[in-house]
Amino acid sequence: MCLKDCPVGFQGRIKVLKGPSALKRRLLEMGLVPGKFFKVVRNAPLRDPLEIEIMGYYLAVRKEEAAYVLVEKA
Amino acid sequence: MKEVKIALAGNPNAGKTTIFNALTGAKQKVGNYPGVTVERKEGFFRLGDLRVRVIDLPGTYSLTSYSPEEVIARRVIVEEKPEVVVDIVDASNLERNLYLTMQLFELGVPVVLVLNMMDDAKKKGLQIDVKRLSEKLGIPVIPMVGHKRIGLDELLATLEKILKGEFRPVPNGVLFYPPEVHREIERLEKFIVSEGRDLSGYPPRWLALKALEGDEEVLRFLREKAQLNGKLDEVLAQARKALRERLGDEPESILAEARYLSIQEILKDVLKKTPRKTLTDYIDAVVCHRILGIPIFILVMTLMFQAVYSWSAPFMEWIDAFFAWLGGVVAGLLGEGLLKSLIVDGIIGGVGGVLVFLPQIVILFFLISLLEDSGYMPRAAFVVDRLLKPLGLNGKSFVPLLSSFACNIPGIMATRTIENYRQRLLTILAAPFMSCSARLPIYTLLIGAFIPDQKIFGFFNLKGLVLLAIYLTGILAGVVTILVFKALVFRGEPSPFLMELPPYRLPTLKSVLIHMWNRAVLYVRKAGTVILAISIIMWALFSFPQNPTLSKDYEALMAAATSEEERLVIANQEAAERLSKSYAGRFGKFIEPVLKPLGFDWRIGIALTSAFAAKEVLVATLGQIYALGEVGEEDVSLLESIRKDPVFNPVTAIGLMLFSLLMMPCMATLPVIKMETGSWRWPALVTLWTLSIAWSVTFVWVRFLGPLFF
Numbered sequence: 001m002c003l004k005d006c007p008v009g010f011q012g013r014i015k016v017l018k019g020p021s022a023l024k025r026r027l028l029e030m031g032l033v034p035g036k037f038f039k040v041v042r043n044a045p046l047r048d049p050l051e052i053e054i055m056g057y058y059l060a061v062r063k064e065e066a067a068y069v070l071v072e073k074a
Numbered sequence: 075m076k077e078v079k080i081a082l083a084g085n086p087n088a089g090k091t092t093i094f095n096a097l098t099g100a101k102q103k104v105g106n107y108p109g110v111t112v113e114r115k116e117g118f119f120r121l122g123d124l125r126v127r128v129i130d131l132p133g134t135y136s137l138t139s140y141s142p143e144e145v146i147a148r149r150v151i152v153e154e155k156p157e158v159v160v161d162i163v164d165a166s167n168l169e170r171n172l173y174l175t176m177q178l179f180e181l182g183v184p185v186v187l188v189l190n191m192m193d194d195a196k197k198k199g200l201q202i203d204v205k206r207l208s209e210k211l212g213i214p215v216i217p218m219v220g221h222k223r224i225g226l227d228e229l230l231a232t233l234e235k236i237l238k239g240e241f242r243p244v245p246n247g248v249l250f251y252p253p254e255v256h257r258e259i260e261r262l263e264k265f266i267v268s269e270g271r272d273l274s275g276y277p278p279r280w281l282a283l284k285a286l287e288g289d290e291e292v293l294r295f296l297r298e299k300a301q302l303n304g305k306l307d308e309v310l311a312q313a314r315k316a317l318r319e320r321l322g323d324e325p326e327s328i329l330a331e332a333r334y335l336s337i338q339e340i341l342k343d344v345l346k347k348t349p350r351k352t353l354t355d356y357i358d359a360v361v362c363h364r365i366l367g368i369p370i371f372i373l374v375m376t377l378m379f380q381a382v383y384s385w386s387a388p389f390m391e392w393i394d395a396f397f398a399w400l401g402g403v404v405a406g407l408l409g410e411g412l413l414k415s416l417i418v419d420g421i422i423g424g425v426g427g428v429l430v431f432l433p434q435i436v437i438l439f440f441l442i443s444l445l446e447d448s449g450y451m452p453r454a455a456f457v458v459d460r461l462l463k464p465l466g467l468n469g470k471s472f473v474p475l476l477s478s479f480a481c482n483i484p485g486i487m488a489t490r491t492i493e494n495y496r497q498r499l500l501t502i503l504a505a506p507f508m509s510c511s512a513r514l515p516i517y518t519l520l521i522g523a524f525i526p527d528q529k530i531f532g533f534f535n536l537k538g539l540v541l542l543a544i545y546l547t548g549i550l551a552g553v554v555t556i557l558v559f560k561a562l563v564f565r566g567e568p569s570p571f572l573m574e575l576p577p578y579r580l581p582t583l584k585s586v587l588i589h590m591w592n593r594a595v596l597y598v599r600k601a602g603t604v605i606l607a608i609s610i611i612m613w614a615l616f617s618f619p620q621n622p623t624l625s626k627d628y629e630a631l632m633a634a635a636t637s638e639e640e641r642l643v644i645a646n647q648e649a650a651e652r653l654s655k656s657y658a659g660r661f662g663k664f665i666e667p668v669l670k671p672l673g674f675d676w677r678i679g680i681a682l683t684s685a686f687a688a689k690e691v692l693v694a695t696l697g698q699i700y701a702l703g704e705v706g707e708e709d710v711s712l713l714e715s716i717r718k719d720p721v722f723n724p725v726t727a728i729g730l731m732l733f734s735l736l737m738m739p740c741m742a743t744l745p746v747i748k749m750e751t752g753s754w755r756w757p758a759l760v761t762l763w764t765l766s767i768a769w770s771v772t773f774v775w776v777r778f779l780g781p782l783f784f
Contacts, residue, residue, distance in 0.1 A: 021288070021326060022140060023570045028330035029136040030572045031170040036334075042358075045367035046460035051575060056198070056347070057167040058358075058575040060456045062463070065570045 003040075003052075003061070003069035010040040012071045014054075019068035031055040032069060077125045078237050081150060083178060084162035085171050086133035086493075087576040089190040092220035093162055093229075094130045095588055104592045110142045111495065111752045121234050129156065135170075137177040139291035142495060151183055152276055158184045158236050158243065160229075165202060165217070166194035166577060168345060169337055176333040179245045182277045186232060186243055187215045192224075194577055199350035207344045212246035221582045248340055251332045254320045258313040259283055265309050270300035285310055286317075287326045354449075354577040361453050371457045374450065375476055382438045382480040383511060389433035397426030415617055416610075424609035427688065428602040431483050431742060435597055436590055438477050438484040442491065443589040445473075447581035451491065452573055459571065465553065466560045468492075468571050471501040475552070478508035479545075482743045483601075486750055487593060494569045502747060502756065503559055504552035506739040506764055509545050512689040516734050517541055519693050519707035523716050524727040540728065548735050551767055597746070604745035612687045612741065615658040622655035624648070646701040653698050658683050672733065672772045673726040682733065688740050725780035729772045736768035 006012065014036045017024045031054050032038075038054040049062040061069075084090040094102075098117025107114045115130035131150055132143035139145050151159060161178055163171035168189075178185050187207075189195075195202060208215035214232045218225030236243060251259070262282035266273070273281065276295070284292035285306075293310075296302045317325050361370055401418040408414040445451040455469025462471055470492045478485030485505050492498040521537050528536045628648040635641045653659050654676075662680030669679050677699045685692040693712075697705035700715040716722050738744070744757040751757075 017327070021324060024324075025136075025138060025326050025330065026140070026570050026572060028327065028334075029138075029173060030574075031173070031334075033331055033334045042362060043364070044362065044456050044460060045364050046457075048460045048463070049456060049571065049573075051362070051456065055167070055169040056200075056349075057170060058354075060452070060459070060571070060573040060575055062459070062571045064463075065572065 001071060001073075003050075003066040003071050004063045006040045006050075006071065008040050008042055008050075010073070011037070012074045013037055014069060015072050016070040017068060018070065019065075023065065023068060027065070027069065030059055031057075037074060038071070075120075075123060075125045077127055079127045079129065079154065079156045080233065080237075081129045081131050081154075081156040081159050082162060083131045083147060083151070083159050083174065084133060084190075085135055085164065085167075085174055085574075087574055088133070088162050088164040088171060089220045090130060090133055090162045091589075092582070092585055093160075093188065093190065093218070094128060095585055096220060096223055096226055098128055100588060100591070102588070102592065104596055106752060107146050110146065111498070111750065112142050112146045113490070114146075121230060121237065124234075124237055126233070126237065129154065134174065136174060137181070138287070139289050141493070143493070145291055148181065151178075151181060153274070155275070156183075158186055158233070160186050160188055160233075162188045162190050162220075164194070164576075165189040165192050166198050166200060168195075168200070168202065169334075169341060172337045172340070173333055176249055176336060179249055180283060181280050182244075184236070184243045185213050185245055186229075186236070187211065187213060188225075188229060189215060189217045190220050191577075192217045193219050193222075194352075194579075197350070197352050198577075199348040201346040201348075203344045203346075207340070210246070210340055210344065211248060213243040221579075221585070249333065249336045250339065252321060252328065254317060255286075255325070255328060255332065258286060258317060258325075262286060262309065262313060265305075266296065266300065266302070269305065270296065270302055272299050272301075274299060283329070286313060287329055288314075288324075352577065357578050358453070358575070361450070362456060367457045371454055374445075374454065375472070378438075378441050378445075378473070379476055379480065381441060382434050382477055382484065386433035386437050386480075390430050393426060393430045393433070397422055397429075412617075412620060416613070419617070420610045420613035421606075423613070424606045427609050427742065428598065428605045431481060432594055432597070434481045435484045435487060436594055438480075438488060439590045439593045440586060442473065442488060443586040444581050446491065447579065447585055449576050449578040452575050455573060456575065463571075465500070465556045466564075467497050467500060467556065468494075468573075471497060474501050475505060475508055478505040479510065481510050481512070482506055482508065482739050483597075483746050486743065486746050487597065489750060496564045496569065499751060499756070500556045500559060500564065502750060503760060503763070504556050506743060506760060507548045507552040507555065507736065507767075509548045509735055510689070510739075512740065513735055515690045515693050515707040516685075517544060517731055519696075519712065519716075520727040520731050522708065523713045524722065524724045544728075544731055544735055547732060547771070551736055551771070555763065555767070596749070600749045601742070601745040604748070605742045608741045608745070609687065612658075615661070616653070616656050616684070618657055619655070622652065624651055624655075626651075642703065643701070646698075646703045649703070650699055650701040653680065653695075668769075671777075672729055672769070673721070673776045674730065674733075675721050678721070678730060682737065685734055686738070686741050688742070689734060692734060724784040725776055728780060729776040732775055733768045733772045736764060736771055738764045738768075 014032050014034050016034060017027050036054055038052050041051040041053050041058060043050050049060045050066060051058055051060050082090050082094055094117060098119050102115060102117040105114050112132050117128045119126050129150055131147040134144045134147050137144055137148045159178055161175050163175060175187065189202065204215050204217050216225055216229050216232060235241060259282050262285060263279050266278045266281055281292055281296060285296060296306055314325055317328060321328050360366055401422045404422060405414055405418045458472050459469035462469055474485050474488040477488050482505050486502050489498045489501045492501060521540055525537045525540050530536055530539060628644055631644050632641060635644055659680050662683050663676040665679045666676040680699060681692045681695045684695040693707045697712050702711050702715060705712045738761040747757040747760055748754050
């Protein structure tokens with residue numbers, strides 16, 4: 001499944017990153033590495049972006065970018 | 075005294091600035107790197123008998139070539155060769171922060187690791203074995219709490235040892251790439267060493283690694299400077315293909331994963347976690363709340379706008395009053411004449427015109443520092459991001475655009491908080507359309523004169539509706555500008571929006587004050603001088619020629635006048651004629667043909683010319699043209715004069731409001747745009763673009779839309 005569709009409270013692992021290589025690199029830099037555990041903390045009041053917890057910190061990701069992150073439930 | 079150089083590197087939000095401030099105090103120099111709008115911050119401090127120059131590198135998450143900040147950071151490290159790079163990491167977010175550290179290791183430079191915000195780490199339930207970490211990495215690791223100066227002495231002592239040559243903190247080989255990657259890097263490295271011409275001090279191993287990652291900058295460097303033209307692509311394509319076949323992924327992903335695997339290995343027996351909820355979690359539960367988030371955002375923004383808009387007013391009045399007083403004193407000393415006019419109206423008026431913006435700049439940056447340092451700013455961006463996304467901007471553009479309604483100058487300066495250059499430029503291009511407070515007197519005058527005090531649907535006041543429509547037109551023009559330039563000039567991939575939400579922290583007064591001070595100095599030094607020069611030119615345009623041929627002998631009339639009132643009328647008439655015969659007045663007449671289709675005549679041409687000095691001056695100039703002397707926007711005589719003037723009717727009055735709203739920003743804004751974009755190209759473009767928009771919109775209104783309404 002896709003990070004974009006994860007409900008608040010979802011816990012899982014990053015599986016695969018897709019999309020253009022610039023985006024991939026940026027996602028990796030920010031810690032979205034395949035195998036990493038993460039949690040969906042909340043949606044912004046206007047439903048986009050979403051906030052995840054990964055590597056012990058909080059990161060806001062737009063749904064547009066989250067669509068390129070495939071995840072699996074932990 | 076011997077001077078040595080060190081550099082501070084680190085992620086944004088790692089507290090780099092706090093440590094920079096703690097090291098250098100107020101001895102800082104802020105400027106831009108040549109050719110780009112990345113801020114260069116330098117400071118000095120003494121260490122024994124050494125003078126240490128500290129370069130505060132831009133905060134980055136990585137050292138790729140995707141953003142100018144990252145390119146600058148690595149260029150400074152390699153080309154300016156600091157003795158040591160102090161890598162400041164957020165101890166409460168160690169794993170991700172070490173990603174940059176790994177890339178510093180790849181560069182092979184001496185590194186000292188500072189674990190900042192140890193207190194946050196403890197609150198979060200993290201235990202870090204500092205000694206073990208230092209042993210593993212082979213470099214000094216110093217735990218610190220920057221804003222409390224904890225650990226500062228240890229950092230200084232360590233730096234002193236290194237700078238005196240007692241040891242070189244070269245990291246152990248802690249980075250493990252898969253053997254296949256290793257082999258390809260080695261092969262590329264050999265190729266670069268044997269075939270490359272000039273490597274300019276870049277380590278060949280690093281060049282090989284980056285080339286493998288497909289780093290555009292490095293590839294260009296290898297082709298042009300190292301002259302590895304034809305063969306490079308071949309060798310590289312081979313290597314990338316080999317990796318893709320064996321490891322099933324692109325080299326950039328493989329390398330990034332390898333770095334994180336190395337970090338995991340390093341942290342294995344160093345970091346222990348017993349995760350706890352922190353204050354940040356509780357605050358965010360409210361501040362980013364589904365329902366409460368937006369009202370809180372609106373409240374904070376209202377307070378901020380209110381502060382910039384009204385708190386600055388008394389200070390601005392004092393500055394105005396002071397320069398008026400100074401002008402009066404100097405005028406008394408000099409007596410009538412050209413010199414008096416130059417010094418009083420040109421220079422003193424000009425300096426006052428520069429400094430009058432300082433209160434707004436200082437107050438806005440005081441609040442921005444508070445919001446940034448406390449951590450609310452990224453939350454604000456998180457909350458409104460969705461609204462700005464369709465424009466290709468992100469939430470960080472909100473504050474600059476909002477501030478522009480008070481004054482475009484601090485608003486444009488506030489775009490520095492936007493990391494992405496493209497988004498910063500788009501925001502700067504739209505800012506001048508936000509109706510600043512200096513435009514309000516124009517609306518007050520024209521609405522007061524022409525819009526009837528009439529109720530629409532029982533409770534909307536027509537005057538208020540027209541004012542609202544004017545402001546909305548400005549916003550709409552800004553939106554159109556962003557969309558047009560996004561499509562025309564800034565095509566290509568949008569930068570992904572990934573924003574860290576750092577823990578909330580109590581801002582320190584020192585940081586806030588230093589930030590404020592740096593901004594004020596930057597404005598006065600970089601923009602102030604140009605503004606002063608332009609205002610002297612404007613003065614000259616309005617004051618020359620000195621002795622035009624006048625239509626009447628005003629001196630004789632004056633002598634014949636019997637009453638004080640009569641004399642005043644004559645003096646005002648003379649002033650009006652002199653104004654129309656000045657170069658600026660002639661310019662106003664010269665542009666009349668362009669303004670004719672809008673229903674404006676040469677007098678409005680002169681008024682608009684003067685509005686370039688500062689928008690509100692338009693009102694005073696109209697007063698002068700109608701030979702009324704010095705009048706304000708609510709002066710009855712001015713209201714009556716323009717009402718009687720056949721040029722004006724409700725349609726042209728609104729047309730003039732639209733034109734003054736949309737035309738180029740005042741002369742003080744253009745140098746600020748230059749300062750923030752790094753080139754005169756952008757203020758030039760803003761001038762052309764805003765004038766075209768102003769003309770077209772006014773034309774459509776006066777010719778087609780207006781007559782439908784009035």
